Amino acid sequence: MPEVRAEMVANVWKVVVGEGDQVQDGDTLVILESMKMEIPVLAEDDGVISRLKVAEGDVVQEGDLIAVIE
């Protein structure tokens, strides 16, 4: 089951999906913000969001789990 992890230290600006949502490859899951730039985090598979580990305003470190898609 594919895990989506943060590529960099960032603030979670927007959470677009919720647990239980059906997503497709390429859908935006959350939008991070780092160094004055918005960085959308995309689904890399089709599936259902089984876990969502971040909320708006959180700070994520590189490698932190953002979501699990099943």
Next chain:
Amino acid sequence: MFESVLVANRGEIASRVIHTVRAMGLKAIAVYSEADAGLPFVAEADEAILIGPPQPARSYLDADRVLEAARRTNAQAIHPGYGFLSEDAGFAERVIDRGLVWVGPPPLAIARMGDKINARNLMMEAGVPVSPGVWEPVPDAATAVAEAERIGYPVMVKAAGGGGGIGMGAARDEAELLLAYETARNRAARFFSNSDILLERYVEGARHVEVQILGLADGTVVALGERDCSVQRRHQKIVEETPSPGVSPQLRARMLDAGVRAGETVGYRGAGTVEFLVDPAAQDFVFLEMNTRLQVEHPITELVTGIDLVEQQLLIAAGEQVTFTSVEPHGHAVEFRVYAEDPVRFLPRPGDIKIWEEPVGEGIRIDAGYAEGNAVTPFYDPLLAKLCVHGADRAAALRRAEQAVGAFQIEGLQTNLPFFTELLGDPDFVAGTYDTGLVDRMRR
């Protein structure tokens, strides 16, 4: 002359301004956020004062806190650097109302140029060429479609109160326009106090060339040459050079003249930059916008003219004469913005600086915001340092750049330095024939 200057900024530009303030025998006061306590600019100032948490809105962008810091330190003048409060006319007004010296243009000049629609209209009236576009804000998507039809595709969609490329997007047809309009609207509402949107004809294959001006204390406006800023990613500059390899002497004379006229139109004082788009084939240009502050890439103008722009800003703010009587540029200078970002997709990469070794040598200038051991946090823009080179001609400057880029050692986090090595081997860049599409073409 005032005796102390509070520098309302951070990182490399705070260090840069503090350097000249101290060289002039004045007291330099820094303000810093909790995230920046360990950065060089804090130690370089004569006095430094903590103004708040890392978030810009609660520190560097918080006018109340900055003014309170000025009061507590008895600062007599405020230099805003670039970004943050530098183009906030209301802040400039408050500084002046408190009896402090504002090291910048009159608030009215900031306001008149800060709204890009108003600036376009002003320039048109002053006889400075602008590209076909709107006279008024575009209130909704339907109006955007109608205006784009009238102007002709491709069009550029921008936030009227924007800057730094944020919210800007080009559209080739109606579908792209609707998307670009929506994006610009959202970004404008989020990042800028003014959510107005403007449309103008997008010039493809253009070069981005800007003119450095100085409005002197006696009201005269002078031009200090141009800078070519066509190497961009996401509509943001990463490399600048002067003189522009795409501008003939005749075109240069016309552009410098237009830059001076732009400044005169708004009663400009101090350092400002008038940006143009140049069609290299037609050797023609249109006004883009004016930045009413010190520009990031000002060092390359300093390298070729030998004029310290920050010193002139301070002298003009004090009502005194500038240090030069004529502008005689020598040689060629190039600036590389060293960013904490990956060199392929240009995505931000905050981290800790484990090793920082700057290149040294003749014709090399580094304006750095960080040093070994510092943390680069996600709160601010990714600029680590500006690597500038100066040579007798363009070829000499590029040779020097190649050595300097190779010798700059930064470890602990990713930087875009490898991209510069790539760029210095790119035929279009080496030949000087590139335009604003260069980086996208290299990455396709």
